[in-house]
Every structure is written in C-alpha cells, then in structure tokens.
Amino acid sequence: AQSVTQLGSHVSVSEGALVLLRCNYSSSVPPYLFWYVQYPNQGLQLLLKYTSAATLVKGINGFEAEFKKSETSFHLTKPSAHMSDAAEYFCAVSEGTGNQFYFGTGTSLTVIP
Amino acid sequence: GAVVSQHPSWVICKSGTSVKIECRSLDFQATTMFWYRQFPKQSLMLMATSNEGSKATYEQGVEKDKFLINHASLTLSTLTVTSAHPEDSSFYICSAITGKGNEQYFGPGTRLTVT
Secondary structure (H helix, E strand, C coil): CCEEECCCCEEEEECCCCEEECCEEECCCCCEEEEEEECCCCCEEEEEEECCCCCEEECHHHCEEEEECCCCEEEEEECCCCHHHCEEEEEEEECCCCCCCEECCCEEEEEEC | CCCEEEECCEEEECCCCCEEEEEEECCCCCCEEEEEEECCCCCEEEEEEEECCCCCEECCCCCCCCEEEEEEECCEEEEEECCCCHHHCEEEEEEEECCCCCCEEECCCEEEEEC
16 A cells, blocks of 8 residues: 655745755555645646656756655755745655555645745 | 646536536546545545546545546546535546656646535
8 A cells, every 4th residue: 555644734934945845655666756736726736756767856946856765755855945835735656657646635835035 | 748627617506506527638648537626725635537438436435426427538537526515615636647657647626616
C-alpha cells in the first residue's frame, strides 16, 4: 500500500526566507513522486516530479525537491519565498504509469511580507 | 500541451436535481481519467477511475448510482451528480493521463453548490 504524509498543515515564512515543505511516503515498489500547487478555487498545477532519474529534481518557479530513499522523503524547498508562493501544496505518490495517485493532506503556505 | 478543461467552472443547483460536469482533454487522447472530490481546506479524495469505453471503477464508499461517470471518447469524461443534495456541495476535479509517462494533468475544477 502507498501513502503520503505531509508534516505541518500550515507553514509560515517571511518573504525572502527559505521554504521547506515536508513529505514522507511509503511504497512497496519504487515510487513516482510529485509536488503540486493549488491556488484558491483552481485545479492543481505540477511543480515537479521524480520518476527514478536524478534524485534532485528542479521544478517551476524556483522550487526543487530531493528524493531520499533512505529517509523515504521528498521534501520541497525554495531558497527565497515570494508573496506569490502563498498557496496550498500537495505531495503525491504513484506506482507508475496509469496508476492512481495518493495525495497527502496538503500544506498551506503563508508568506509574510 | 496536455491541457484539461472542465465545464462548468461553477454551478448552483436546487436539491433533487441532477448536474453534469464535463472533463475534456484538449490536445491529447486520454485513455484514463480520474475524478476527485475536494472539501474546503482538505486534500483530494479519489472518487473513481474512468477508462474509455468501459465502466468506471469507483473507490470504496462512493455511490456509483449517485455519481454517474461516462467516458465515451478519448477526450471526454462526464460526471453526473444525480438527485443532488446540499452535502454533495464540493469542488470536483478531474485529471487525465496522456499515456506518455505517468503524469496526471488536472482540470481547473468545478465548484458545485446545492441549495
């Protein structure tokens, strides 16, 4: 069975500070991992994904995530927060092509000016 | 590329009526589409997996007679909420897989309010 745990339902950072959103997964097979961002009343936008290639994945808007198998983690980071980064972030895991996604409960990011 | 649209973006209906939500893949063929439901401040809950030309696979606890899913073509899946009630009010999101890789592309969502 697969599952995703996002530690911290709410994270607040100051503008310009480091953003760190945590995601831990469990999977019986090598996972595919994703981070999505959702703005109010909108669908999900893919930030980045890990599909068994490079463990450090760079995404859009300056975000990146590192797959650490030993820690079963896929934390999302951004060196310097921007006001426009305020949104809901979801981590997801799947087993592969065509398989369903399992989403974490989401982390709401607030950026303080 | 890989754009998914939903129509309508929001709908208000009276209790007891039925509402149809469309999910379209605009520039690719989607053999598989997913329907999710999202309550305020919560994560996405998978309702069903829709495969073109076959019956949808519903997740446990989702009433298949209430949430009718039809995937009649490679670019269109529909979700019909039958005899809607206020507790069906939610944000419904669809997604589609292109067949290349395993990325899901999400629609912008449909806000359903049942009065």
